[in-house]
Amino acid sequence: MTDFLEMRDLTMRFGGLVAVDTLSFKVAHGSIHGLIGPNGAGKTTTFNMISGFYTPTAGQVLLRGEDISGLKMHEVARRGVVRTFQHSTLFAELTVLENALVGTHMPFRPNIFAAIVGWDREDRRGAEARAREALDFFGLGDLVEERAGDLSHGHQRALGMAVAYASHPDVMLLDEPFTGMNPEETRQMMDLMRRLKADGITILLVEHDMQAIMGLCDTITCMSFGKFLAEGGPAEIRHHPAVIEAYLGGARHVA
Amino acid sequence: MLKPLIFVLAAVALIALPHGLSFSQQEILVFLVINILLVTSYRLLTLTGEWSLGHVVIMGVGAYASALVSKELGVNVPVSILLGGITSALLAVLLSFPLFRMKGFYFLIGSFAAGEIIRLIWKRFREPFGGVRGISGIDPMPDFSLGFYSFDFFEPVSYYYFAGFVVMICLWVLWRIEKSPVGLTFHAVHWQDKLAQASGVNLRAYRTLAFAIASGFAGIAGALQGHYVGTVNPNSFDIEVMVFVLTWAIVGGTATFYGPILGCVLLTILNEIVLRELGFEQARPLIYGAIMILSILFLPNGLESIVQKVLPRKAAPSPERKAAA
Amino acid sequence: MMELLAQTGLNAVYAASYISLVAVGLVLIFGVMGVVNFAHGELFMAGAYAIVALYADMHLPFFIAVPIGMLFVGLLGLVMEWGLFRPLKDNPLGGLVASIGFLMILQSLAVMGFGVRMEHIPPVTQEVVRFTDKVGLPVARLYVIVAAVVLLGALWYFLKRTRFGWALRASAQDPEAAALQGISITQTARIAMFIGAALAGVAGALTAPLVSVNPHMGHSVIVTAFIVIIVGGVGSLEGAIVASVVYAFVHTFVTTFWDGVLADIVGLMLMLVVLIVKPTGLFGSADRA
Numbered sequence: 001m002t003d004f005l006e007m008r009d010l011t012m013r014f015g016g017l018v019a020v021d022t023l024s025f026k027v028a029h030g031s032i033h034g035l036i037g038p039n040g041a042g043k044t045t046t047f048n049m050i051s052g053f054y055t056p057t058a059g060q061v062l063l064r065g066e067d068i069s070g071l072k073m074h075e076v077a078r079r080g081v082v083r084t085f086q087h088s089t090l091f092a093e094l095t096v097l098e099n100a101l102v103g104t105h106m107p108f109r110p111n112i113f114a115a116i117v118g119w120d121r122e123d124r125r126g127a128e129a130r131a132r133e134a135l136d137f138f139g140l141g142d143l144v145e146e147r148a149g150d151l152s153h154g155h156q157r158a159l160g161m162a163v164a165y166a167s168h169p170d171v172m173l174l175d176e177p178f179t180g181m182n183p184e185e186t187r188q189m190m191d192l193m194r195r196l197k198a199d200g201i202t203i204l205l206v207e208h209d210m211q212a213i214m215g216l217c218d219t220i221t222c223m224s225f226g227k228f229l230a231e232g233g234p235a236e237i238r239h240h241p242a243v244i245e246a247y248l249g250g251a252r253h254v255a
Numbered sequence: 256m257l258k259p260l261i262f263v264l265a266a267v268a269l270i271a272l273p274h275g276l277s278f279s280q281q282e283i284l285v286f287l288v289i290n291i292l293l294v295t296s297y298r299l300l301t302l303t304g305e306w307s308l309g310h311v312v313i314m315g316v317g318a319y320a321s322a323l324v325s326k327e328l329g330v331n332v333p334v335s336i337l338l339g340g341i342t343s344a345l346l347a348v349l350l351s352f353p354l355f356r357m358k359g360f361y362f363l364i365g366s367f368a369a370g371e372i373i374r375l376i377w378k379r380f381r382e383p384f385g386g387v388r389g390i391s392g393i394d395p396m397p398d399f400s401l402g403f404y405s406f407d408f409f410e411p412v413s414y415y416y417f418a419g420f421v422v423m424i425c426l427w428v429l430w431r432i433e434k435s436p437v438g439l440t441f442h443a444v445h446w447q448d449k450l451a452q453a454s455g456v457n458l459r460a461y462r463t464l465a466f467a468i469a470s471g472f473a474g475i476a477g478a479l480q481g482h483y484v485g486t487v488n489p490n491s492f493d494i495e496v497m498v499f500v501l502t503w504a505i506v507g508g509t510a511t512f513y514g515p516i517l518g519c520v521l522l523t524i525l526n527e528i529v530l531r532e533l534g535f536e537q538a539r540p541l542i543y544g545a546i547m548i549l550s551i552l553f554l555p556n557g558l559e560s561i562v563q564k565v566l567p568r569k570a571a572p573s574p575e576r577k578a579a580a
Numbered sequence: 581m582m583e584l585l586a587q588t589g590l591n592a593v594y595a596a597s598y599i600s601l602v603a604v605g606l607v608l609i610f611g612v613m614g615v616v617n618f619a620h621g622e623l624f625m626a627g628a629y630a631i632v633a634l635y636a637d638m639h640l641p642f643f644i645a646v647p648i649g650m651l652f653v654g655l656l657g658l659v660m661e662w663g664l665f666r667p668l669k670d671n672p673l674g675g676l677v678a679s680i681g682f683l684m685i686l687q688s689l690a691v692m693g694f695g696v697r698m699e700h701i702p703p704v705t706q707e708v709v710r711f712t713d714k715v716g717l718p719v720a721r722l723y724v725i726v727a728a729v730v731l732l733g734a735l736w737y738f739l740k741r742t743r744f745g746w747a748l749r750a751s752a753q754d755p756e757a758a759a760l761q762g763i764s765i766t767q768t769a770r771i772a773m774f775i776g777a778a779l780a781g782v783a784g785a786l787t788a789p790l791v792s793v794n795p796h797m798g799h800s801v802i803v804t805a806f807i808v809i810i811v812g813g814v815g816s817l818e819g820a821i822v823a824s825v826v827y828a829f830v831h832t833f834v835t836t837f838w839d840g841v842l843a844d845i846v847g848l849m850l851m852l853v854v855l856i857v858k859p860t861g862l863f864g865s866a867d868r869a
Contacts, residue, residue: 043523051453077455085453091446101436102443106455108436115435116428127436167454222433307672353856360616360672364810368848375848376633494799498680505677526658533664537692544684551674551681552667 004029010059032219052076080170088156092149100131103166134166174205279409296472305443316494317474318481343474389488434458508557596828597728601783605776611752613771615675619683621798627784653781661773690795813861
């Protein structure tokens with residue numbers, strides 16, 4: 001099962017600018033895979049291509065051998081690849097529980113006729129149970145009636161993950177999940193991710209927090225200026241000369 | 256125990272209501288009931304965050320369709336009303352292809368253009384739409400008797416009961432939809448379309464669904480009106496009527512199910528009864544316009560926000576704030 | 581046939597003139613204040629009724645009545661800015677609804693002041709500039725064309741060459757940055773609203789003797805203006821002018837060779853096609869809405 005999720009020659013051009021250039025890497029099933037690189041390396045663009053937010057200019061994203069590049073975001077999601085967003089992208093006006101209920105859209109697909117007549121009680125109960133389960137998992141069980149917009153920053157990040165988790169994903173794409181978290185929250189979140197992995201969920205994350213990345217990931221792919229730079233385990237990447245050069249030298253160029 | 260009692264009392268009040276009114280007030284009551292359905296269906300569309308200016312024309316599509324199938328094809332009237340609604344819903348699906356390439360302000364203007372084109376088509380084609388003068392002599396609802404009450408549909412009271420019954424069913428369906436996971440998904444599409452999509456929601460499908468349902472019920476409202484008035488013409492569905500619908504929704508507030516209904520009822524009473532009684536015939540649009548301006552200035556969340564203050568309960572989000580324009 | 585084409589072309593130039601006056605004002609207001617002024621057609625109507633009152637009823641000379649009417653409508657614009665758009669500047673939908681309310685007030689005032697019937701206005705001049713036997717341009721129409729060219733030229737100069745114009749363009753592009761530059765948003769909004777309204781007013785005043793003046797004449801004007809600003813690209817003044825010309829020619833020719841209703845349909849179709857293919861319009865690039 002090594003070729004679970006494979007990026008093959010992914011390329012994204014915006015006008016004349018090449019944001020991602022023939023990037024290839026593989027994510028093994030059941031692993032936590034980190035995607036790192038200096039600012040402007042094209043990590044988020046890569047993310048957006050995998051999740052269907054952008055259509056790659058060239059190249060493919062293969063999920064279990066099926067080309068999913070160019071599919072719409074909801075079609076990618078329906079194949080089990082669910083993403084979170086940078087910042088706190090939530091349904092701020094809805095309650096925490098309602099947020100998680102939207103996350104159960106895929107396992108409990110709403111049916112309008114059943115809803116009118118009232119034949120969807122089972123589904124509604126199941127969806128609510130799943131939503132509460134996801135919220136409990138991320139430690140939000142006591143906040144179900146709060147407005148999502150009123151939550152603290154750390155709770156909002158957790159809710160973003162809970163919404164994704166509620167859909168029973170195979171792959172979770174996490175866009176900078178530790179941003180704005182204090183060390184304690186970061187440590188808790190790392191624990192939760194390890195538990196997700198134990199559940200058989202594959203995780204691909206983009207992150208700046210090197211400590212978290214090194215402590216968490218099985219494999220790390222490093223990119224720089226849109227190109228593949230290096231790949232390996234945390235120890236390998238930490239001492240990889242090209243990576244060190246990219247981070248030290250890149251900072252001077254990019255900033 | 257209290258709840259069923261309130262329902263029974265409300266039902267009795269609604270049944271008794273027309274008997275205390277004058278004939279012209281009874282006629283207004285019929286239109287009010289129809290307009291309640293119109294504005295409630297409009298709110299369903301606003302749940303997904305889109306504000307249309309074509310809703311009244313879509314209502315007219317239902318009226319024309321029902322008038323034509325009953326007149327030309329001899330379909331029974333209550334059935335034709337349903338067909339009118341279905342026609343409107345199908346047309347909405349068709350219109351969604353061009354219109355849902357637009358959002359916000361562009362959707363507003365696009366829906367206006369689409370509506371005007373439909374109206375001009377009615378004007379231009381004598382066959383079968385009757386041109387500028389429209390269709391007259393539309394079959395009325397056939398009279399019937401329930402034993403204890405004989406329905407004579409030239410009487411506003413009878414038609415009020417009939418339309419009220421139909422509208423109640425429609426409102427119940429709209430209410431069920433809103434309180435269902437489908438309704439939650441509409442909210443989700445409105446507030447964070449990207450996150451909704453990442454949760455597997457097909458945005459296009461849900462936008463179209465909301466548009467089609469809203470249009471279908473508007474079509475039923477139009478058909479109900481057509482069979483009562485007996486004529487339809489392009490001018491009965493022009494932008495001025497749309498402005499009224501918009502005003503009811505905004506003055507009432509669209510965060511709750513009852514907000515637009517509240518706006519519709521109060522403004523109709525004010526406009527048709529109070530101002531008429533006071534003899535402000537020519538100045539009615541002026542006063543109406545002033546009320547619109549004052550309420551948007553001083554009650555930006557609508558009349559429902561007053562109700563919510565009096566009866567504190569968990570408030571649903573208000574789609575207006577982030578909406579179009 | 582050539583003569584008919586030439587005559588229709590002249591009619592189109594006249595139509596393009598007053599349409600562009602109305603549309604440019606609407607674009608200016610939208611650009612600076614971010615609000616869709618639904619009452620713009622009624623400002624046109626107010627300009628026309630100013631002529632009814634001043635020229636037809638009070639017998640002032642036409643060319644004194646027109647500037648007074650223009651000023652009057654400009655002041656109406658200031659009233660709208662002060663009473664509606666400034667308090668509602670964080671609520672674009674609210675601004676739109678309030679402008680609809682204002683529209684109803686103006687219409688109602690016209691009905692109460694002048695009645696619902698069409699107004700007859702004595703012609704300003706019967707003279708016609710003749711090119712051939714069958715091709716001619718009534719001088720009254722020529723006034724409209726000249727006024728459009730002069731006023732739009734002046735506006736162009738004002739926007740591109742003066743400090744006020746610079747401030748106006750800056751706040752249309754980025755209100756926050758403009759505010760940081762020390763530009764008063766209220767001030768620019770006032771100027772934009774005054775100019776925008778005055779342009780609609782002068783268009784209404786000049787065309788009043790040539791059209792049927794009635795309280796509901798604003799409707800077709802605002803529909804036309806919407807088509808034009810969408811086709812030209814919302815927020816683009818140049819686009820509005822070009823689109824006015826395109827629309828005027830298409831509409832006038834279809835009206836002449838087929839019929840008016842069909843011309844309206846074609847115009848709206850044009851707008852829908854632009855909305856579908858390039859929602860930012862033929863000249864628009866910035867996506868403000």
